[in-house]
Amino acid sequence: MSSDIQTKWDLRYRDAELPRPPCKLLAEHRSLLPASGNALDLACGLGGNAVFLAESGLAVDAVDVSPVAIDHLxxxxxxxxxxxRGRCRDxxxxxxxxxxxxxxxxxxYFLYRPLLPVLAGVLQPEGLLFYQTFNSIKHSTHGPSTKDFLLNDGELPLAMPDLDIVFHQQDIQGENTDGPWQTGYIGRARTIHRSPRLR
Structure with missing residues (x-):
């Protein structure tokens, strides 16, 4: 990720106030969360998901490219x-x-495809992955302008075959009903995986 991207997010977060709401998928499926354990909020931004997870009883690592966001969190x-534990990392x-x-x-709201196949590898057995971001199913002039940041039809289950599908919906609407649809996916790890770590 370029320094221009980091600067863009730093400027966006500089005057932001916390707390922020969690993503819709996580909020609506809170009952699936374990009562304790370790969680990762990947590309956390201002940490709406991280705060929600911590308030639900989990110890959270929150990682983002923006030092401004991490300082706020x-x-x-x-x-x-x-x-x-918020950490700045690209x-x-x-x-x-x-x-x-x-x-x-x-x-x-983060999509970097090389990470998709290895997410299962950093889950504990029976661990859960909650993933929500924009998809390309409904064309819109709002939202991401490049396909690099839009999921394809049915992409997440195919990219993570080692996870059992708990929930998969591709027509979630965000705050902007004219915007692109979003995919919500929850996968559960079956066994210990030997996939590469996220590096």
Whole structure:
């Protein structure tokens, strides 16, 4: 990811206020979350998912390319004594960066296809992946302008065959009903996987 992209997100987050809401998929399926464990909010932005996970009883690693977003999130977590460890990292270059395995991974509004096949490899057995982002099924002038950031029809289950499908819906609407549809996917790890770590 270029420094221009980081600068764009830094500017967007500079005057932002927390907390932010979690993605719709995570909020509507809170009952699936374990009562405790470790979670990863990948490409977390201002950490709406991370805060939601921490308030649900999980210890959270939150990773994003924007140091401004991570500073905001770490400050908020410290003030509210939430078990969130925010770290600045460009996952497109270095991956998540640890050998840790997680009980829950959440990715929302971020798509970097080389990471898709290895997400199952950093889940604990029976761990859950929540993934929500834009898709290309409904054409729109709103939302991402390049197909690099739009999921194809049925792409997530095919990209992660080691996960059992718990939920898969491709016509989720966001706040902008004229915008592109979004895909919501929840997958559960069956066994211990030996996939490469996110690096």
């Amino acid at each position: 770490n400050h908020y977590a410290s003030l509210h004594q939430l078990p969130i 996952v497109e270059k270095t991956g998540q960066g640890d050998d840790l395995r997680y009980d829950v991974i959440v990715v929302s």
